[in-house]
Amino acid sequence: MLTNNTNTKPRIGLLGFGEAGARFAKDFSQAGFKHILAYSRTGSKAKPGDAITQRAQDSGVKLVKTVGTLAKKSDLIIVLTPGKSAIAVLKKIHKHLRPEHLYVDASTNSAAAMEKAALIVGNAARFVDAAIMGPVDLMGTKVPIVASGDHASAFRDLMNPYGMVISAVGTKPGDASAMKLIRSVLMKGLAALLIETMEAARRRGIMDEVIADSSVTFNQIPFEKIIKRYVNGTAVHCGRRIHEMQECLELLHDMGSSDRGTRTTIAMLRDLVKFGMPEQFPQEPDTIHPVIDAIIAARKK
Numbered sequence: 001m002l003t004n005n006t007n008t009k010p011r012i013g014l015l016g017f018g019e020a021g022a023r024f025a026k027d028f029s030q031a032g033f034k035h036i037l038a039y040s041r042t043g044s045k046a047k048p049g050d051a052i053t054q055r056a057q058d059s060g061v062k063l064v065k066t067v068g069t070l071a072k073k074s075d076l077i078i079v080l081t082p083g084k085s086a087i088a089v090l091k092k093i094h095k096h097l098r099p100e101h102l103y104v105d106a107s108t109n110s111a112a113a114m115e116k117a118a119l120i121v122g123n124a125a126r127f128v129d130a131a132i133m134g135p136v137d138l139m140g141t142k143v144p145i146v147a148s149g150d151h152a153s154a155f156r157d158l159m160n161p162y163g164m165v166i167s168a169v170g171t172k173p174g175d176a177s178a179m180k181l182i183r184s185v186l187m188k189g190l191a192a193l194l195i196e197t198m199e200a201a202r203r204r205g206i207m208d209e210v211i212a213d214s215s216v217t218f219n220q221i222p223f224e225k226i227i228k229r230y231v232n233g234t235a236v237h238c239g240r241r242i243h244e245m246q247e248c249l250e251l252l253h254d255m256g257s258s259d260r261g262t263r264t265t266i267a268m269l270r271d272l273v274k275f276g277m278p279e280q281f282p283q284e285p286d287t288i289h290p291v292i293d294a295i296i297a298a299r300k301k
């Protein structure tokens with residue numbers, strides 16, 4: 001029986017018992033959970049004195065020999081295998097699942113893999129796509145998790161009272177994993193663009209000045225406003241920005257500096273001109289929604 005009543009905590013079954021599983025288990029133990037099981041292939045063959053046996057003892061976990069035992073004796077099953085193993089392990093445990101199980105796939109995976117997992121689970125259990133958004137070894141159960149699917153809010157309501165930081169996003173399985181990947185488009189892309197910018201600035205001997213200058217903008221304006229200003233401003237002014245960015249490209253070439261990000265920027269600006277953004281948006285709208293919707297509509301044509 002699943003509950004968030006502190007007297008009757010859910011029985012936890014960890015499918016995968018590596019870095020994340022061991023750290024979660026340690027925090028669950030400290031939060032008063034007495035019933036934590038874990039299954040992994042190494043764990044299923046563990047002997048006294050093995051490293052994994054010690055790790056299980058240290059984190060208050062009982063290792064089980066089969067996925068069947070894990071399913072039989074757990075209410076909440078959290079998958080913490082590498083992403084590539086998640087479907088295989090699901091197929092292995094599937095016949096042991098019960099409709100009252102909350103089956104939370106927290107492996108890092110594509111949105112498509114989560115959609116597939118949800119289809120495989122079907123009505124056999126209550127499936128949740130969960131994306132872990134930070135380092136578990138540092139943050140433990142306080143690591144932010146986004147969850148999606150019909151049962152995401154049940155997972156949130158069950159475990160947040162024990163210190164987890166789960167938020168429900170989107171409407172269907174795959175949305176949470178997509179959110180993690182889409183966030184990487186921004187974070188990793190921004191990092192790459194910063195490297196390109198700093199390489200050029202350093203070659204020119206003005207890196208500290210460029211850092212100070214650009215920091216003024218980013219320190220003063222809340223990021224929501226930066227998103228709106230950059231997206232909508234680009235829709236309105238894409239035409240004339242192409243010329244300026246071509247000059248940037250020339251400068252980077254002259255210095256022998258990397259230019260991939262800048263070429264991508266020019267390609268994006270050209271797309272926006274081709275889509276007729278300046279004609280559709282002679283002035284900046286109040287939100288970015290109409291601009292992004294117009295881009296999606298234009299790409300469909």
Ligand SMILES: NC(=O)c1ccc[n+]([C@@H]2O[C@H](COP(=O)([O-])OP(=O)(O)OC[C@H]3O[C@@H](n4cnc5c(N)ncnc54)[C@H](OP(=O)(O)O)[C@@H]3O)[C@@H](O)[C@H]2O)c1
Pocket residue numbers: 015016017018019020021039040041042043079080081082083085088089106107108109132133134135136137
């Ligand atoms: N650690 C983090 O900070 C962090 C942060 C964000 C997301 N994540 C995600 O969380 C998941 C777990 O991460 P981790 O760092 O704990 O990985 P890990 O240390 O590599 O542990 C993976 C665990 O899964 C088990 N496993 C692999 N294939 C299996 C299978 N077919 N059946 C049963 N168990 C299997 C492994 O044991 P055996 O090989 O012995 O079976 C091991 O216990 C990953 O998807 C990772 O991307 C982790």
